[in-house]
Amino acid sequence: MIELENLSKIFGQTKALDNVSLTMPEGSFTSLLGPSGCGKSTMLRIIAGLDQPSSGQVRINGRDVTELTAAERNIAMVFQSYALYPHLSVRGNITLPLTMRNMNRIERMPFLDHILPSARRKIAEHAEQTQRVAEMLEIDQLLDRKPSELSGGQKQRVAVGRALVRDPIVFLFDEPLSNLDAKLRTQMRSEIVDLHQRTRRTFIYVTHDQAEAMSMSDNIAVIMGGRILQVASPRDLFERPVNVDVAAFLGDRPINLIELSTAEGRLPPPFDGFACDVAELPGRVIIGLRPETLEPDEQGPLTGTVGEMEYLGSEAMVSLHLDGGHQLRAALNASGVLPKPGETLRLGVEHGIAHVFDAATGRRLGGLSGAAKAGADIKGEGA
Amino acid sequence: MTRRQLVKNTVIVTLLMAGAAVILLPFFWMLSLSLKPAHEIFAPGIDFLPSKLEWENYAKAFNETHLLRYLMNGVIVCGAILFFQILFAVPCAYALAHRSFWARGAIFGLVIAGLLVPYHVTAIPLFLGFAELGLLNTYSALVIPFVASVFGIFLFRQFFASLSTDIIDAARIDGLSESAIVWRIAFPIAWPAASAFAVFSVVAHWNDLFWPLIVVSDPNLATPPRGILYFRDEEAGSDFGPLMAAATMVTAPLILGFLLAQRKFIQGITASGLKG
Numbered sequence: 001m002i003e004l005e006n007l008s009k010i011f012g013q014t015k016a017l018d019n020v021s022l023t024m025p026e027g028s029f030t031s032l033l034g035p036s037g038c039g040k041s042t043m044l045r046i047i048a049g050l051d052q053p054s055s056g057q058v059r060i061n062g063r064d065v066t067e068l069t070a071a072e073r074n075i076a077m078v079f080q081s082y083a084l085y086p087h088l089s090v091r092g093n094i095t096l097p098l099t100m101r102n103m104n105r106i107e108r109m110p111f112l113d114h115i116l117p118s119a120r121r122k123i124a125e126h127a128e129q130t131q132r133v134a135e136m137l138e139i140d141q142l143l144d145r146k147p148s149e150l151s152g153g154q155k156q157r158v159a160v161g162r163a164l165v166r167d168p169i170v171f172l173f174d175e176p177l178s179n180l181d182a183k184l185r186t187q188m189r190s191e192i193v194d195l196h197q198r199t200r201r202t203f204i205y206v207t208h209d210q211a212e213a214m215s216m217s218d219n220i221a222v223i224m225g226g227r228i229l230q231v232a233s234p235r236d237l238f239e240r241p242v243n244v245d246v247a248a249f250l251g252d253r254p255i256n257l258i259e260l261s262t263a264e265g266r267l268p269p270p271f272d273g274f275a276c277d278v279a280e281l282p283g284r285v286i287i288g289l290r291p292e293t294l295e296p297d298e299q300g301p302l303t304g305t306v307g308e309m310e311y312l313g314s315e316a317m318v319s320l321h322l323d324g325g326h327q328l329r330a331a332l333n334a335s336g337v338l339p340k341p342g343e344t345l346r347l348g349v350e351h352g353i354a355h356v357f358d359a360a361t362g363r364r365l366g367g368l369s370g371a372a373k374a375g376a377d378i379k380g381e382g383a
Numbered sequence: 384m385t386r387r388q389l390v391k392n393t394v395i396v397t398l399l400m401a402g403a404a405v406i407l408l409p410f411f412w413m414l415s416l417s418l419k420p421a422h423e424i425f426a427p428g429i430d431f432l433p434s435k436l437e438w439e440n441y442a443k444a445f446n447e448t449h450l451l452r453y454l455m456n457g458v459i460v461c462g463a464i465l466f467f468q469i470l471f472a473v474p475c476a477y478a479l480a481h482r483s484f485w486a487r488g489a490i491f492g493l494v495i496a497g498l499l500v501p502y503h504v505t506a507i508p509l510f511l512g513f514a515e516l517g518l519l520n521t522y523s524a525l526v527i528p529f530v531a532s533v534f535g536i537f538l539f540r541q542f543f544a545s546l547s548t549d550i551i552d553a554a555r556i557d558g559l560s561e562s563a564i565v566w567r568i569a570f571p572i573a574w575p576a577a578s579a580f581a582v583f584s585v586v587a588h589w590n591d592l593f594w595p596l597i598v599v600s601d602p603n604l605a606t607p608p609r610g611i612l613y614f615r616d617e618e619a620g621s622d623f624g625p626l627m628a629a630a631t632m633v634t635a636p637l638i639l640g641f642l643l644a645q646r647k648f649i650q651g652i653t654a655s656g657l658k659g
Contacts, residue, residue, distance in 0.1 A: 100558035
């Protein structure tokens with residue numbers, strides 16, 4: 001279990017981390033998700049022991065490790081740039097952490113390492129361990145190559161092997177897939193998840209790619225501006241984002257955010273057709289509608305004129321000009337009949353994934369339901 | 384190849400060959416003289432090639448002087464200087480490139496400032512210092528002034544600065560101490576820089592006459608260029624054949640060494656995939 005308690009990190013005038021606390025249970029897969037420069041990498045480096053926090057504590061399995069060096073914490077880290085040692089073969093790269101941990105200064109000396117019996121025994125053990133890890137990652141054919149002779153995916157696997165061979169308590173990943181092409185990224189994603197299943201170790205994964213975080217982790221901590229905004233499972237995060245920033249950051253397509261003034265505690269037209277589960281609405285609200293949750297619906301509460309349309313194969317992105325000057329984008333299933341520009345379209349929303357935020361604070365107040373209620377009937381088709 | 388290219392290439396190659404000839408002529412003349420019989424050396428007119436190979440000059444150079452001893456001294460002094468220069472410059476350069484500490488920028492500024500000071504300027508204080516310590520006429524006097532090379536620090540620091548910090552961090556996580564990072568990671572990666580530095584260092588100190596002339600008067604400690612001086616003044620007089628033979632023997636190791644190192648050097652640059 002990794003616990004971060006009131007961590008702050010100040011670089012000169014800027015607060016990279018502002019009083020952050022987070023608990024990552026044993027064996028969990030936690031993603032630290034946020035835009036670049038939000039402090040997520042700083043957090044990871046503090047967990048790794050590469051940076052010292054300005055204040056606060058890091059605990060691993062209950063033990064305070066804030067003052068310990070990276071090596072003393074027994075963590076492993078996979079870097080975005082792979083960070084393989086270019087002058088060593090794949091075998092040398094994977095074996096080096098074992099050599100440094102298990103062999104003393106004398107046993108590591110050049111020449112002596114071939115003479116001392118204890119050193120020879122350890123070297124043989126390490127060779128066996130390296131071989132086992134290499135077979136597990138299917139890089140045993142590459143052991144004698146230099147990193148410069150490997151492809152991106154192979155390098156990443158060697159980096160994982162170097163992490164795996166020491167049997168660390170925690171695996172840290174710092175955007176490990178950003179340098180790979182899209183296809184390989186998907187493959188490596190499932191390999192890392194598979195690795196987590198097999199090792200059952202605690203994984204901490206830093207990424208700015210929300211799809212990566214959503215698809216891989218048990219838990220996501222969304223970080224912005226040096227603060228943790230929300231910690232939740234991918235599903236809870238998607239369905240109940242704590243505020244408008246989190247909602248805007250998640251999702252494959254940008255969420256439609258529409259700012260409105262409420263009238264007498266109710267949503268104004270054309271949104272008055274929604275059933276809202278918020279008891280009391282403030283003066284100004286933002287409603288968040290995900291493009292992929294909008295569907296053509298004869299009875300739906302939203303009516304508008306179809307603007308431009310992008311056909312993307314399995315779906316089509318349609319921009320809809322609503323009555324009242326608002327505009328939103330909807331992802332429609334492209335297998336059905338698609339509307340034409342200029343036509344009138346009626347949309348409904350699946351329950352639970354439309355949100356109402358307080359415009360002043362950005363906090364989520366509740367959800368919207370697209371089921372037709374009295375308001376929709378009053379409004380009618382002719383509006 | 385078109386006609387124009389042919390002409391262009393011919394001009395380029397001719398110019399290069401002329402340049403090479405100018406550079407090589409003194410060496411060739413030295414080699415030629417070292418193989419000529421004594422009477423041919425002073426013969427009027429210019430004969431590039433000796434009429435017969437006179438190996439006697441080489442025999443004289445080795446027998447009548449301590450040429451082997453001078454060459455040995457050269458190897459000892461240059462080897463020791465290079466060893467200590469690398470021993471000190473590599474950790475310094477690593478610290479300047481990858482550790483943050485107080486006044487790092489100012490210290491690097493001093494290193495660069497040090498590049499501007501010719502060592503002749505410091506010769507007198509150093510000489511007085513060594514005299515005071517009673518170290519004149521020792522190998523130490525020949526080696527110690529050069530063990531801290533600001534050029535070496537600068538060269539390695541520039542190389543290390545281009546090294547990604549991720550590799551250093553990965554090494555820290557893998558359990559390497561800072562000195563282990565220097566010698567196991569940074570230095571092997573910097574191999575091209577190291578071989579370039581070795582060429583510069585060895586050439587400069589092998590050929591150096593100024594400093595050995597100041598601090599060493601014992602013939603047993605003479606470096607090769609210093610040795611040739613003895614040779615001319617006392618042993619051989621105006622006997623130019625053996626002198627040129629000795630000069631050839633002094634120059635040969637450098638030329639051979641440079642050719643070998645140059646090969647390694649190019650290999651080093653092409654083979655070390657620095658983007659790991």
